[in-house]
Amino acid sequence: MKNTSFVYQVDKIDNNLYLIGEINMESINELHQHINKIERDNNITSLNFYITSDGGSVSEGLKLFDILQSSRLNITIYATGFVASAGTIPLFTRHKTVMYKNTMLVFHELRHWSDDSLSNVTARLNMAERLLDKIMTIYNSKTSEITKEWLIVDKYLDSEQALAMKIVDEVI
Numbered sequence: 001m002k003n004t005s006f007v008y009q010v011d012k013i014d015n016n017l018y019l020i021g022e023i024n025m026e027s028i029n030e031l032h033q034h035i036n037k038i039e040r041d042n043n044i045t046s047l048n049f050y051i052t053s054d055g056g057s058v059s060e061g062l063k064l065f066d067i068l069q070s071s072r073l074n075i076t077i078y079a080t081g082f083v084a085s086a087g088t089i090p091l092f093t094r095h096k097t098v099m100y101k102n103t104m105l106v107f108h109e110l111r112h113w114s115d116d117s118l119s120n121v122t123a124r125l126n127m128a129e130r131l132l133d134k135i136m137t138i139y140n141s142k143t144s145e146i147t148k149e150w151l152i153v154d155k156y157l158d159s160e161q162a163l164a165m166k167i168v169d170e171v172i
Contacts (some may be wrong), residue, residue, distance in 0.1 A: 007075040008053075010034065016048045039072055046074040055085025058110060059132050065082030065138060068093045079103050079168065089153050091167055092138045099168040105157040107146065110135075142166050 008021030009051050010030045017034055019027060038044050049068070055061070068075055068090050075095040083091070084106035091097050091105075099105075132148065139146040143165045159171040 008068075015044060015046060016050065018050045020052045021054075023053055023060050023064065025057065025060055027056075027075055028060045028067070028109075031064065032067050035067060035071060035073070044073070046076070047071075048078060049076045049090075050074050050080050051087055051090060052081040053083055053085075053087030055087045055106075057133070058086050058089075061086030062134060063091040065089045065093060068095060079105065079162075082106070082107075087134065088167075089138060092142050097168045097171070098164055098170045098172055099159045101171055103157050103159055105162055105167070106154060107151055107157070108150075108154045109151045141158075 008019065008024065008027035010027055011018045011020075012034050012077055015038070017031065017038075019031060021027065024030050035047070038047060070075070075093070077090060077093065077095055077097045079091060079097065079099040080103055081100070082104050086109060088105055088107060116124070136146070136148060157165070157167070159168070162168045163171050
């Protein structure tokens, strides 16, 4: 039986910020509060952000992208362990991205489960198309190899593949 009690953990140690777990409203709001506090200290100019995540909410992944992208800090993003789905979106910010050698990235189509009315399903499908267009624009800011067709089947990338595709800047 799967343990569902662990959702996410956010820790700040010195100039290091860690997100371990799900991309959701609570985890991203907590991260945002930490980043805002760090940014208020004019003596701090850099931040190391570590992410290990199975993914989660696409809209919250986009929110995290915007938070990191607009930060005045010099951020180095470290992909650690396993980074999937919405967790991959922050890797495409303007900041330096480092991936640990044995880390895996997972990309896939948007997923949603619904037992709603046909009208609501149609509205959600339209929203999903718009979200996918936003994600594709973000992904294509670093690599042209990720396409909607490429995402149809789950893609598991190791660090060397991610480096070759220019998703990450460095492997350690």
